[in-house]
Amino acid sequence: MTSETARRARNRRLFAAALASLAVGCSSFVEVPVETPLQSKIDISSFRRILVAGFATDLDSSDVDLSQETARLLQNQLRASSKLQVLEPDRPPLGDALDRAAEKLGVPGKLSKQEREQFKVEADRILQDAEFWRKIGEEYGNPLIVTGRVGFDVQNRSGFQAEERVVRDPSSSQPRLVRGNRFMERKGFSLAADFYFVDGRTGQTLHKEKFTEEVLYSEDQKISPLSAYFELMDRLLPNFLGVITPQKIRGTRILLH
Amino acid sequence: MAPRVVLLTLLAGIVPAAVGAGDQGASRQRDFGIEVARQGLWREARFRFERSLALQPDNASGLNDLAIALEQAGEFDKAREAYEKALKLDPKNVYIQQNYDLFREADDKRNRKARKKP
Numbered sequence: 001m002t003s004e005t006a007r008r009a010r011n012r013r014l015f016a017a018a019l020a021s022l023a024v025g026c027s028s029f030v031e032v033p034v035e036t037p038l039q040s041k042i043d044i045s046s047f048r049r050i051l052v053a054g055f056a057t058d059l060d061s062s063d064v065d066l067s068q069e070t071a072r073l074l075q076n077q078l079r080a081s082s083k084l085q086v087l088e089p090d091r092p093p094l095g096d097a098l099d100r101a102a103e104k105l106g107v108p109g110k111l112s113k114q115e116r117e118q119f120k121v122e123a124d125r126i127l128q129d130a131e132f133w134r135k136i137g138e139e140y141g142n143p144l145i146v147t148g149r150v151g152f153d154v155q156n157r158s159g160f161q162a163e164e165r166v167v168r169d170p171s172s173s174q175p176r177l178v179r180g181n182r183f184m185e186r187k188g189f190s191l192a193a194d195f196y197f198v199d200g201r202t203g204q205t206l207h208k209e210k211f212t213e214e215v216l217y218s219e220d221q222k223i224s225p226l227s228a229y230f231e232l233m234d235r236l237l238p239n240f241l242g243v244i245t246p247q248k249i250r251g252t253r254i255l256l257h
Numbered sequence: 258m259a260p261r262v263v264l265l266t267l268l269a270g271i272v273p274a275a276v277g278a279g280d281q282g283a284s285r286q287r288d289f290g291i292e293v294a295r296q297g298l299w300r301e302a303r304f305r306f307e308r309s310l311a312l313q314p315d316n317a318s319g320l321n322d323l324a325i326a327l328e329q330a331g332e333f334d335k336a337r338e339a340y341e342k343a344l345k346l347d348p349k350n351v352y353i354q355q356n357y358d359l360f361r362e363a364d365d366k367r368n369r370k371a372r373k374k375p
Contacts, residue, residue: 036329038367
């Protein structure tokens, strides 16, 4: 909407308000929508750029390329809702460091359980390595760096579920509530994201927050892991964005005449 | 003069300013404030609620309405003060109590998001 159109719309609303005010007194209260501001968790006013540096994931094979999908999704969201310049490296810088760590342990894809655990410890060490992040920050012009660990799990969640049904009693023809259990075949998807917000100038972690989401589908819904991943990320994104961008709490209040 | 300014001047003349001081004037200011609040014009609404309270400082409904406008503006300490004063004046008013409960709920959310500086 142009500023001229916006001004006209506002004037029309003022006229409407003036007319309505002449007929005041019909009701004693009015419910109105309100939007109250909610500040971001960290002050990012001193940053001009943001770098999504990639994410540590487990080495177990997964149907979703978690690091790449998460980085791409967050970059898109940040471009739409943040004023910061979103940097787009050819390859997420954390990815290189993690690849080197995995190669040291053995042949990727053929690591033992113990080696995979070692890799996890090493990944956590890198995530908290201020010097590593300071160097990355220097290379990319001192941005705010977003990184962390992402995990995505698929579980069989089949089992008995409590159920209530209304049936008509054959003797009295009266409806009655019947409680019972029914076996349901269901699949559960869970997403756990541990986000780190790192100051690229110092390498220090400014904020760290873990988000977890879960969704259940019945077996006949045939949902792909990638679709489930996007649904879970969609739920998680407002909380992620709330860390660095102001949000609004929407609600209603009662005005009294 | 910009059309908006003309309109506001006209509105101010037509509706409340012509009314004298006292209960009726306060009530009309508040009613007009409510109408503009419904249109999303919260700054004007706040101005009207403040004028209403200047005429009738111990009006619980007026304090409630001002509290909402203050909340909308992000002035949460002042909003809390206004809600609490309104409830003190009219402790059995369920609408004010409901607004205050919702305000506190949102305020808790805000306080959990304690701002961190790098």
